[in-house]
Every structure is written in structure tokens, then in C-alpha cells.
Amino acid sequence: MxxxxxxxxxxxxxxxxxxxxxxxxxxxxAIELRNGRxxxxxxxxxxxxxxxxxxxxxxxxxxxxxxxxxxxxxxxYFTLRGGRIFRLTPTPARVPGLxxxxxxxxxxxxxxxxxxxxxxxxxxxxxxxxxxLKKIAGAPPNAKFVVSLDTYLxxxxxxxxxxxxxxxxxxxxxxAENFNSLTDEGDSIKMLKVLRRELFFFLSxxxxxxxxxxxxxxxxxxxxxxxxxxxxxxxxxxxxxFYFLGSDGDFYVLEGTNPRVIxxxxxxxxxxxxxxxxxxxxxxxxxxxxEGVIRWFSPCSGNTFTYDYVRDVFxxxxxxxxxxxxxxxxxxxxxxxxxxxxxxxxxxGKIRKWTxxxxxxxxxxxxxxxxxxxxxxxxxxxxxxxxxxxRVERGHADxxxxxxxxxxxxxxxxxxxxxxxEVPLGPIGDTNPYVDILALGSGRELALDIIETxxxxxxxxxCWVTAERLGR
Numbered sequence: 001m002x003x004x005x006x007x008x009x010x011x012x013x014x015x016x017x018x019x020x021x022x023x024x025x026x027x028x029x030a031i032e033l034r035n036g037r038x039x040x041x042x043x044x045x046x047x048x049x050x051x052x053x054x055x056x057x058x059x060x061x062x063x064x065x066x067x068x069x070x071x072x073x074x075x076x077y078f079t080l081r082g083g084r085i086f087r088l089t090p091t092p093a094r095v096p097g098l099x100x101x102x103x104x105x106x107x108x109x110x111x112x113x114x115x116x117x118x119x120x121x122x123x124x125x126x127x128x129x130x131x132x133l134k135k136i137a138g139a140p141p142n143a144k145f146v147v148s149l150d151t152y153l154x155x156x157x158x159x160x161x162x163x164x165x166x167x168x169x170x171x172x173x174x175x176a177e178n179f180n181s182l183t184d185e186g187d188s189i190k191m192l193k194v195l196r197r198e199l200f201f202f203l204s205x206x207x208x209x210x211x212x213x214x215x216x217x218x219x220x221x222x223x224x225x226x227x228x229x230x231x232x233x234x235x236x237x238x239x240x241x242f243y244f245l246g247s248d249g250d251f252y253v254l255e256g257t258n259p260r261v262i263x264x265x266x267x268x269x270x271x272x273x274x275x276x277x278x279x280x281x282x283x284x285x286x287x288x289x290x291e292g293v294i295r296w297f298s299p300c301s302g303n304t305f306t307y308d309y310v311r312d313v314f315x316x317x318x319x320x321x322x323x324x325x326x327x328x329x330x331x332x333x334x335x336x337x338x339x340x341x342x343x344x345x346x347x348x349g350k351i352r353k354w355t356x357x358x359x360x361x362x363x364x365x366x367x368x369x370x371x372x373x374x375x376x377x378x379x380x381x382x383x384x385x386x387x388x389x390x391r392v393e394r395g396h397a398d399x400x401x402x403x404x405x406x407x408x409x410x411x412x413x414x415x416x417x418x419x420x421x422e423v424p425l426g427p428i429g430d431t432n433p434y435v436d437i438l439a440l441g442s443g444r445e446l447a448l449d450i451i452e453t454x455x456x457x458x459x460x461x462x463c464w465v466t467a468e469r470l471g472r
Contacts, residue, residue, distance in 0.1 A: 003386040003438075005468030010374045010448075011460065016269060016314050031447075032371040033315040034325070036458075037291065038308060043461040046452075047317065048291070049358030049366055050329075053341070053351050054090065067343025067351065069105050072334035073114050074127050076341075079105055079332075080349055083118075085125070085133060088334075088341065088351065095125060097133025103144050103157075104233055104284070106192075110148045110171055117146035122155060124171070137172040140164065145192035149199060150212055156201070160188035163201075165219070180219055182208050190232030193242065200254075202235050204228045204247055209257065227252075227259045230280035236294050238287035239309050243294055245283050249274045251296070251307065251314075263312040270305055270314050277301045286333035288354070290340060295328070299345070302327040320367040320453070328361075330354075365453035370460070373447040376467045383467040385413065385440035388448075391433045393459035394426035407435075407458075408451040413443030420451070425458075433461075442470065 016033040036044045071077040076088025083099035099105065101120030108115050113124040115136070122136045122143055141164055144157025153171045156163040161182040167173035182189070182201055191202040199210040199219065207225040212218050227246065229235060234245035242254040243262065250271060252259045263269055274280075278300050285296035292310040295317060297303075304317040304327060318325035332343030333354075344350040352362075360366060376383035392407060405425040410418055423435050440446075446465060452458045 003466045005384070005386050005466045007387075007389075007464050007466040009462060010372075010465050011463035015263075015265070016316070030370060030372045032369050032449075034370075035317055035366050035368045036315065036370070037293070037306075038311055038313060038315075039459075040311075041461070043459055044368070044370055045459045046356075046359070046366060046368060048340070048354050048356045050319070050342070050361040051353045051355055051358040052362065053353050065347045065349035066345060067332040067349065069107065070332040070334035070341055070343055070351070071107050071114055071116075072336045073107075073109050074125075075131075076334065076336050077114065077125065078341075078343055078351060079116070079118075081347070085116075087131060088336065093131070095131050095133050097123065099123060099133070101142070101144075106145050106147075108146050108148045108153070110153050113171065115146050115148070115153060115171065117143040117155060117157070119144045119157065122146060138166070138174040140166070140174045145189065147192055147194045147199070149194050149197060152212075152218075154192070154199065156189050156192045160184075163189075163192070163199075163219075177216075180210075180217070183224075187228070190229055191235045193235060193237055195237060195240075195242065198222065200242065202229045202232060202244065204230070207254070207259075223257045225254075225257050225259065231283040233284035234296055236285045236287050236296075238289065238294055243285070243307070243309070245280060245285075245296065249277075249280060251305070253309075262307060262309075263314060265312060273301075273303060273305075277303075284331075286330075288333070288340065289335055295330070297327060297330060297345075299327060304328045304330075318367075319361045320364050325367070368452045368458060369450065371447070371449045373445060374465065375445055376443065376465070377469060380444050382442060382444055382470045382472050384442045384470055385446060385465060385467050386438065387464075387466040388437040388440055389464045389466070390423065390435045390460065391462035392423075392425065392435060393461075394424075394431055394433060394435075406452075407460075408453070409437065410449045411440060412447040413441045414445055415447070416443075417447075417449075420449075425452075 016030045037047050066081040069079045079085050085095040087093040099118050101118030103119035105118035116123050123133050141158035143155035147154050151168040153166040164179040187203040187205045193200045201208040205228045209223040210219045211222040213220045229244045230247050231245050236243045246252045250261050253262050283298050294307045296305040306315050306317045329345040330342045331345040334341050340354040342352050342354050407423040408420040410420045
């Protein structure tokens, strides 16, 4: 039966904006956008889930077993807090030796070696030597950061501003004169990266760019950018540029020598949450390249900020535990042979897979949510909402575990919320994509809260509201 009133599409491609008050966040602004991803058409679909892979339990100590880094080089490796290193193979294989530093490690590939720095002595792993951890010869300094550029191995973090480099074509010769220092302005190096054969030193107040010009003193400063980072491990190289948490508490992309707030269309999108963080220095991030997103993790707040650099939009990710959204338990990330591996943030020493084949997070439901508000008329006229129609992918149930998957919807008319309404997603074979809710009530503004938690694929593509003006 036809419903009286005007019908319009309200499920526009969403934009999360945490600094805007809920009362002002009209679609396409979203009050909450969590645990999903946008398609090219603006549909909100399930993100990948977490699946257990393995942990070398018999070879782990009784504590301090958080994964700190995964290295997608050679057979692959991962490091644990406390210095142990394992090969990333289905059968646990310990790399003999122990890292001696206390910092979150960095790594680089130099010829046939993997080189690791963590604030202590710098080590290599050489597959030809039975994957043994070996301290670099030639008395290089202890370092937090290691990169390779041209034929040099470069170390930084042994003090606030100095960096040193090896002789050409070797990592075991360290001439005393092979060093330089950044400008001393009471700052210190937070991260060192290489992009397009240039060195990028990220400090808390500035960024310095250095270039190999050759000669006896090969590295010279090319540019100085008067802007820094609040967290060194938030610096992520993706999409042929750097993204990072700025010293002022916003997320940035470095375009050439110009830092620009992201996203481009709506700057300060995440500032509402970032302003509430007790600290910014513990934020770290990874490029989930197969999805085209960066995920930044904030352990102190339990937030995971997900930036889609293809579509220039933020959302939030989380794991649903004990009835609350909590930090996605990820520390360490690598993409190897078409698989995405992540390390356990908890002190378990586990390597997990991040995969679209997993419809849960370690058995916990992936609680997708989307909340937004729409005016029912252009001028605030009181309206009766006669129908809410969804277009949603249905028919993904199975006969064993999920026989009647549900989408949960609740709504508020002029701030009066109802309890969640169950929208069936259809048994096997029921693929009719349209589902209606009738006779919602009367009001001037409609707020919608849409949640899906069942272990089935989910894709919400459209929503229409049919509202009849009441003339006042």
C-alpha cells in the first residue's frame, strides 16, 4: 500500500565529524561511524575481522609478550616486547639471540640483511647464517631508528639530534667523521623515514628534509618545515607520502613540504575525540594497503582512528567486549603474499590474520554502527513519519549457526528514543533487498541508530524516509 507523504533518500555517503554537536550533525554528517568501510558508491559494508593464526606458546616467557613489530622481509619476522624474535612461519621458529633495547623497534632492508634498531645495539638477521641475530660490527652507536639510502645504512636516536652513517657498500664500517646534527632548538628526533631518496627527520616542533649530495659530507639539509609530530610512531608512509599525528593534535598529510590537515573536505574531523585524549605520544599507526586505509591506535583512550586515504574520510574501529567498544588489539602489521598479519596488543605473543573471511573479531561480534540525524522538512514543519525503507543485502544466513540474522534500528523523533527494533536480514534464499518499518511517529527531526552484529556479511546501500507534513 502506498504511503502518504514525501519520500527522500537520507542514507547519503557519510562523513564522521566528532567536533560537531549531535544536535547539529545532520546527514551526511554522522554522529557515529564505526567498524565498517565505504564503497565507491557510498554503501557502508563490513570491515575485515580478526582471526587467530598461531602463537609460539612453548617458547615464550611468562610475561612481556606483546608483539611490537612484524617485518615482511624474507620469510617474515616478528618481535616481542622483551627482545625475542620469531620467524613468521606456520611452525614457530625462534631466531637465536635477543634485542637489548627498550623502544618500539624500527627496521630496514640493507642488501641481504634485515637490520633492527630499538634503542640498544643495532642487530642484523641474515638468512644465510641460519636466521641468527647478530650485532653489527664496527662499533656503530646504539640507535632507535634505522633506514637505508643509496649504499648507506643510517642510524639516529642515539641522542636528541645526531645521525650517523656507515661507509659505502657496507654496514660493518663506521668512520668517526660520518655524522651530522640537526639544528639544536631544544627538540629531539621522534622518527626517521626515507621517501624518494630523501631523509625525513620528524621532530616534535619541525620536520627536516636531508638529501644525499655526494662527496665527503654527503648529507645536506634541503628543507625545513616548521611543524612537527606529537607521536613518532604515528608517522605512516602510504600512498607515496607521509601521514602523521601533528604536534597540535590533528592528523596531517605531508604534501611536498606542506603539512595539510586531513581529511581535505572536512578538516578537524576527528578533533572532538583527539581533544579528549590524555596523551598523544603513544599513538602508532600502520598502512593497511589492501584496504587503502591507515589505522592509528591510541591505547590510552581505547580508540582506533581509521582514515580512508582513497576516499578522504575518517571512521572509527573497535572490538566489542563486555558490552563496550575497546581498542582493536593490534600491535604490529605486515602484508605478506596477499595476507595481512597483525600482532597481539595483549601480552600473548600471538600473530593473527586480518581478513574479510573472518566475520568476527576473535569470536566477538563486529558491532557495525552508523548514527545520523535528518530534518523531516526544510522549514521545521511537524511531520508524521509513515515509512522507513532500507535497501540492505539479505539472504546470507546459514542453517547451522545464524538462521535469522538481524539489523538493529532505533530512532528518535525530537530526541525521544525508542528501544531497538529488529530488522530481519532474511533466511537463505530470501534476497529481497527492501525492508520497511511503518508508522514511526511524529516530529520535526529524525535521528537513526543502525547496528549490525550478526556473523554474516553486511551491506547497507540506501534508506528512504516517507514523511507527511502536518501543517504546523
